[in-house]
Amino acid sequence: MRHSASHVMAEAVLSVFPDVKFGIGPSIEDGFYYDFDLPHTLTPDDLPVIEEKMREIIKADLPFTHREITRAEAKKLFASQPYKLELIDEIPDEKLGVYEQGNFVDLCRGPHVKSTGEIKAFKLTNIAGAYWRGKERNPMLQRIYGIAFNSEKEINAHLATIEEAKKRDHRRLGRELELFTTSDEIGSGLIVYLPKAGRIRATIEEFWRQEHFANGYEILYTPHIGLSKLWEISGHLDFYQENMYSPIDIDGQDYYLKPMNCPFHMYAYKSQIRSYRDLPLRWAELGTVYRYERSGVLLGLMRTRGMTQDDAHIFCTPEQMNSEISEVLRFSLHMWRVFGFKNIKVYLSTRPEKSIGTEKMWQDAQDALRGVIDENKLEYEVDEGGGAFYGPKIDLKIEDAIGREWQMTTIQFDFNLPERFDLMYVGADGQEHRPYMIHRALLGSWERFFGLLIEHYTGAFPVWLAPVQVKIIPVADRHLDHARKLEAEFRSRGVRAEVDDRSERMNLKIRQAQLYKIPYMVIIGDKEVADNSVSVRPRSGEQLPVQPLSDFLEILTREIADKV
Numbered sequence: 001m002r003h004s005a006s007h008v009m010a011e012a013v014l015s016v017f018p019d020v021k022f023g024i025g026p027s028i029e030d031g032f033y034y035d036f037d038l039p040h041t042l043t044p045d046d047l048p049v050i051e052e053k054m055r056e057i058i059k060a061d062l063p064f065t066h067r068e069i070t071r072a073e074a075k076k077l078f079a080s081q082p083y084k085l086e087l088i089d090e091i092p093d094e095k096l097g098v099y100e101q102g103n104f105v106d107l108c109r110g111p112h113v114k115s116t117g118e119i120k121a122f123k124l125t126n127i128a129g130a131y132w133r134g135k136e137r138n139p140m141l142q143r144i145y146g147i148a149f150n151s152e153k154e155i156n157a158h159l160a161t162i163e164e165a166k167k168r169d170h171r172r173l174g175r176e177l178e179l180f181t182t183s184d185e186i187g188s189g190l191i192v193y194l195p196k197a198g199r200i201r202a203t204i205e206e207f208w209r210q211e212h213f214a215n216g217y218e219i220l221y222t223p224h225i226g227l228s229k230l231w232e233i234s235g236h237l238d239f240y241q242e243n244m245y246s247p248i249d250i251d252g253q254d255y256y257l258k259p260m261n262c263p264f265h266m267y268a269y270k271s272q273i274r275s276y277r278d279l280p281l282r283w284a285e286l287g288t289v290y291r292y293e294r295s296g297v298l299l300g301l302m303r304t305r306g307m308t309q310d311d312a313h314i315f316c317t318p319e320q321m322n323s324e325i326s327e328v329l330r331f332s333l334h335m336w337r338v339f340g341f342k343n344i345k346v347y348l349s350t351r352p353e354k355s356i357g358t359e360k361m362w363q364d365a366q367d368a369l370r371g372v373i374d375e376n377k378l379e380y381e382v383d384e385g386g387g388a389f390y391g392p393k394i395d396l397k398i399e400d401a402i403g404r405e406w407q408m409t410t411i412q413f414d415f416n417l418p419e420r421f422d423l424m425y426v427g428a429d430g431q432e433h434r435p436y437m438i439h440r441a442l443l444g445s446w447e448r449f450f451g452l453l454i455e456h457y458t459g460a461f462p463v464w465l466a467p468v469q470v471k472i473i474p475v476a477d478r479h480l481d482h483a484r485k486l487e488a489e490f491r492s493r494g495v496r497a498e499v500d501d502r503s504e505r506m507n508l509k510i511r512q513a514q515l516y517k518i519p520y521m522v523i524i525g526d527k528e529v530a531d532n533s534v535s536v537r538p539r540s541g542e543q544l545p546v547q548p549l550s551d552f553l554e555i556l557t558r559e560i561a562d563k564v
Contacts, residue, residue, distance in 0.1 A: 001113050001118060001119055001120065001148055001150075002027035002028070002030075002031055002032045002148045003025075003026065003027040003032065003110075003111070003112060004064060004112040004113045004116070004118070004119055005027075005031075005032050005054075005119050005122050005146060005148045006025035006026065006027065006032035006033065006034045006146075007025065007064075007099065007101060007104070007106055007108070007112070008054050008057050008058060008101070008116055008119060009025070009032070009034050009050065009054055009124070009144060009146060010022060010025055010034050010036075010104070010106060011053075011057055011101065011102070011104035012050045012051075012053035012054045012057060013034070013036055013050055013144070014104065015053050016046070016049060016050060016053060017036075017038055017040055019038075019039060020036050020037070020038055021036070021037035021038075021080075021081055021082060021083060022034070022035075022036065022037075022081055022083060022084060022106070023035030023036065023037065023083050023130075023132060023141050024083075024087075025106075030147050030148075030149075030158060031122075031125070031145060031146050031147035031148055032145075032146050032147075032148060033143050033144060033145045033146070034143070034144055035130055035132070035141040035142070035143050036141060036142050036143075036144070037083070037139065037141050037142070038142055041142070042127045042142050042144070043127070044126075044127070046127075047124040047127070047144070050124060050144070051122075051123070051124050054122065054124075057101070057102070057116050058116045058117060058119050059117070060102065060116065060117075061115050061116055061117030062101040062102040062115060062116045062117075063101065063114060063115045064099055064100070064101050064112040064113065064114065064115060064116070065099065065100050065101075066097060066098070066099050066110055066112075067097075067098060067100070068095040068096065068097055068098075069095070069096055069098060070094065070095065070096075071088060071091075071094060071096060074088050074096045074098070074107065075088060077098070077105065078107060083132060084107050087107060088107065097109050097110065099112055101115075101116055119148065120148070120149065120150045120151060121148065121149050121150065121151050121152045121154065121155045122146055122147065122148040122149075122155075123146060123147055123155055123159070124144055124145070124146045125145050125146060125147055125162075126144075126145050127142060127143065127144055127145075128142075128143045128145065129141070129142065129143070130142075130143040130296075131296060134294075134296070136294060136295070136296065147159075161402060161403070164402050165402065165404070165455075167458060168401075168402070168454075168455040168456075168458050169455070170300055170301055170302075170450075170451040170452075170454040170455050171300040171301075173454050173455075173458070173459040174197075174300070174301070174454065176459070176515075177196065177459050177516060177517065178194050178195075178196055179193070179194055179196055179197040179200075179454070179459075180192060180193050180194055180197050180301070181194060182300075187305070188295055188298055188305065189293055189295075189298045189303070189304045189305030189306065190304065190305060190306050191301060191304060191306070191447060195467075196467035196468070197450070197467070199467040199468075199496065200450070200461065200465055200466075200467055201446065201450070203464070203465055204465070205286060207338075208286070208310070208443075211331075211334075211335065212284050212312075215282075215327070215331050216282050217282040217283065217284045217312065218281075218282065218283055218284070219283075219284055219285065220261075220264070220265060220268055220283050220284070220285045220287075221285065221287075222258075222261055222264035222265070222268075222285060222287055223258070223264065224257060224258060224288060224290075225248065225255045225256060225257055225258065226255060226256060226258055226263065226264065227253060227254070227255055228247060228253070228254040228255065228256060230263050230264075230267075231244070231256055231263070233263070233420055233421060234260075234262065234263040234266075234417065234420060234421075235416070235420060236259060236260070236263075240259060242292070243259055243291045243292050243293075244256055244257070244259050244291070244292065245257050245290060245292060257289075257290040258287075258289050258290065259289050259290060259291045260289055260309070260311075261285050261287035261289065261309060261311045262311075262313065262414075262417060262439065263417070263421070264287075265283055265285070265311075265313045266417055266418075266420075266421040266423065267421070268283065269281070269315055269421075269423055269435075270421065270422075270423065273426065274315075274423075274424070274425040274426070274435070275425060275426045276317055276425055276426065276427050276428055276433075278425065279315060279316050279317050279320060279425060279435065280314055280315060280316040280317075280320050280324055281314065281315040281316075282312065282314050283312060283313050283314075283315075284310075284311065284312035285309075285311045285312070286308050286309070286310060286311075286446070287308065287309050287311055288306060288307070288308045288309075289306075289307060289308075289309050290305060290306050290307075291305060291307070292305065293305055300451060301447040301448060301450055301451030301454075302447075302448055302451045303448075304445075304447045307445035307446065307447045307448070308445060308446040308447070309441060309444075309445055309446075310441055310442050310443040310444060310445070310446065310449070311439075311440075311441060312439075312440040312441075312442070313437060313438070313439060313440070314328065314437065314438040314440065315418075315423070315425075315435045315436070315437055316435060316436050316437075316438070317425070317427075317433070317435065317436070318364065318436055320436075321364065321365070321368050321436055321438075322368045322371060322372065324438060325368050325369060325372045325394075325411065325438065326372045326375060326376075328411050328438065328440050329372050329373070329376060329394065329411065330376070331442070332396060332409045332411070332440075332442050333376070333396075335442055335443070336396070336398060336408075336409070338563055339453065340456065340457070340462065341398045341399070341400070341456070343398075343399035344378075344396055344397070344398055344399070345379070345380075345381075345396070345397040345399065345405065346373055346378045346379065346380035346381075346394060346395070346396060346397075347380060347381050347382075347383055347386075347394070347395040347396075347397065348366075348369055348370060348373065348380055348381070348382050348383065348392070348393075348394055349382075349383040349385075349386035349387040349388075349392055349393045349394075349395065350366055350382065350383070350384055350385060350386065350387050350392050351366070351385065351387055351392060352385045352386070352387055352388075352389060353385065354389055355387070355389045355390070356389060356390055356415055356416055356419070357390070357391070357415035357416075361415055362391075362392065362415075365391060365392050365413045365415075365436075366392045369392055369393070369394050369411070369413075372394075373394065388412065389416070390413075390414050390415055390416030390417070391412055391413030391414045391415050391416070392412075392413050393410055393411060393412040393413065394409075394410070394411040394412075395407055395409065395410055395411075396408060396409035396410075396411075398452070400452065400455060400456040401455075401456050401457070401458075406448075406452050407444075408443065408444045408448070408449065408452070409440075409441065409442050409443070409444065410439070410440070410441045410444075411438065411439075411440050412438065412439040412440070413436070413437075413438060413439075414437045414438070414439055415436075415437075417437060418434050418435055418436070418437050419434070423435055423437070453465075458517075459517050460517040460539065461517070462519075462563065462564055463519045463520075463556070463559045463560055463564060464559070464560045464561075464562075464563045464564070466496070466517075466518065466519050467496065468496055468497070468498050468516070468518050469495050469496045469497065469518070469519055469520065469556070469560070470490055470495055470496070470497040470498075470518070470519070470520045470521075470522055470556070471497075471498055471500055471509075471513040471516075471518045471520070471521050471522070472486055472487055472490075472497060472498065472499045472500065472521075472522045472524060473500050473506060473509045473510060473513070473521055473522065473523050473524065474499070474500075474501070474524045474525075475506055475523065475524060475525040475526075476525075477503070479524045479525060479526075479528075479529055480499070480501055482524055482528075482529045483499045483501070483524050484499055486499075486522065486524065486534075486549070487499050489549070489553075490553070493553055493557055494557065494560070495553075495556055495557065495560070500512075500513070506523070510523075510537065513539070514539055514541070517539055518539060519538065519539055520536055520537070520538055520539070520556070521536070521537040521538075521539075522534045522535065522536055522537075522552075523535040523536075523537065527546070528546070531548075532548065532549050533546050533547060533548055533549060534546070534547060534548075534549050534552050536552055
């Protein structure tokens with residue numbers, strides 16, 4: 001139905017703008033789009049006009065009919081459509097498919113609904129620029145997006161979700177809450193974290209390290225650049241170079257900014273002879289990597305060119321594989337639940353057609369992954385053939401507060417790098433054996449995780465993560481000295497507190513603290529100074545009873561310790 005709606009939209013655009021040149025018009029999740037080359041620059045005012053034409057076509061209930069034509073016929077039919085001619089030249093088949101509704105015909109494989117009348121409910125949502133075929137050297141076309149559902153009720157529910165997503169947009173909240181900034185002078189896709197985000201990141205990193213140490217990991221730190229030979233051995237220069245930046249010449253040798261941390265961890269392993277008694281080795285790193293992304297796909301924190309990867313590599317014997325996978329999955333689920341994400345979906349990706357490693361290695365690894373998922377009683381879907389060429393994997397998709405799924409954690413077997421870097425351990429039999437290796441990105445990249453965190457909480461972070469946990473607001477200047485003593489007391493107890501000492505009205509200070517989504521405001525007046533009490537207002541707006549400072553500190557420190 002959504003694919004059919006894109007054809008109806010194309011016909012409607014043709015009726016409004018007869019000189020249009022057509023790109024492509026596929027269905028997408030929840031809707032559809034079509035790319036157009038027009039001398040007229042589309043505006044939001046054009047959308048209702050196009051929608052009305054679409055309704056006329058839908059009401060006419062025109063049948064979608066498919067037929068096959070020769071390449072010569074296709075070129076004649078689309079002689080005035082240069083983008084279609086380009087597509088025709090690249091289709092290897094001698095017979096090409098076209099679909100017609102009424103007098104409109106389009107090059108298309110289908111499928112479609114039987115007639116335009118089967119398109120139930122739709123709405124055109126926005127206009128965007130899109131390079132033809134996604135390549136920056138190609139012409140910029142105008143893309144119209146639409147949504148289509150089975151009823152107006154579903155449309156309205158979807159639009160409400162979109163509005164909610166706009167309220168949660170991390171780019172807007174990042175500006176309003178003074179969390180991060182970007183600039184053309186810095187460079188596209190590069191993020192500068194401001195002090196408030198620095199506080200949040202430091203808090204999360206401290207927690208991350210404590211949890212990793214407690215779970216048997218050690219922390220590595222590796223360079224930001226590596227000699228070209230390193231990336232030749234790892235295979236990145238063969239398989240990943242388009243995502244790497246140009247080399248840096250240092251003393252006549254090529255160095256590359258690292259796109260991944262893995263090769264350095266291989267050399268950490270190779271730094272000494274390993275015994276089966278040393279295994280498993282669990283090594284983690286918050287390593288900053290650099291990957292080329294086209295300008296058109298950069299998106300705030302979600303798609304960047306510089307990112308800090310929450311990385312870990314586990315080296316183990318085949319006998320340890322099951323228990324290590326089980327522990328990694330348990331640890332991953334624990335971490336996500338601490339951050340407030342309860343709905344987690346699991347995907348198991350299996351061996352693709354082209355792969356390395358023996359059948360037994362793959363089967364053992366897949367059985368281990370599947371067994372661990374079953375042990376944890378998790379629902380999962382199988383992505384047959386969706387594994388990387390070097391091993392099967394588990395992906396965790398995290399559902400946020402408005403039901404959107406985010407691909408975050410990956411638990412990935414790798415039969416490739418231990419082979420490429422010739423990793424060995426001495427077994428109980430005195431012979432050398434190849435270790436198994438598991439990649440594990442738990443939170444993914446810090447940037448994407450932070451963007452998700454902002455949107456999940458709409459910037460109202462739980463108390464333990466809030467950059468400022470308490471804003472102290474003196475009623476008058478004579479209360480300032482006491483307010484500063486309170487600030488020192490809070491900070492001595494590990495609470496992030498600030499005094500608002502501006503010469504502004506108290507109500508304005510309260511309002512601004514609420515806009516910054518600070519969890520608690522403490523109001524200090526004559527009574528509070530006299531008996532060392534506090535008047536507390538949570539960011540939700542209610543007024544709590546005046547209470548002794550000691551009582552509030554106990555409640556607050558417990559909330560921080562419990563990570564709520």
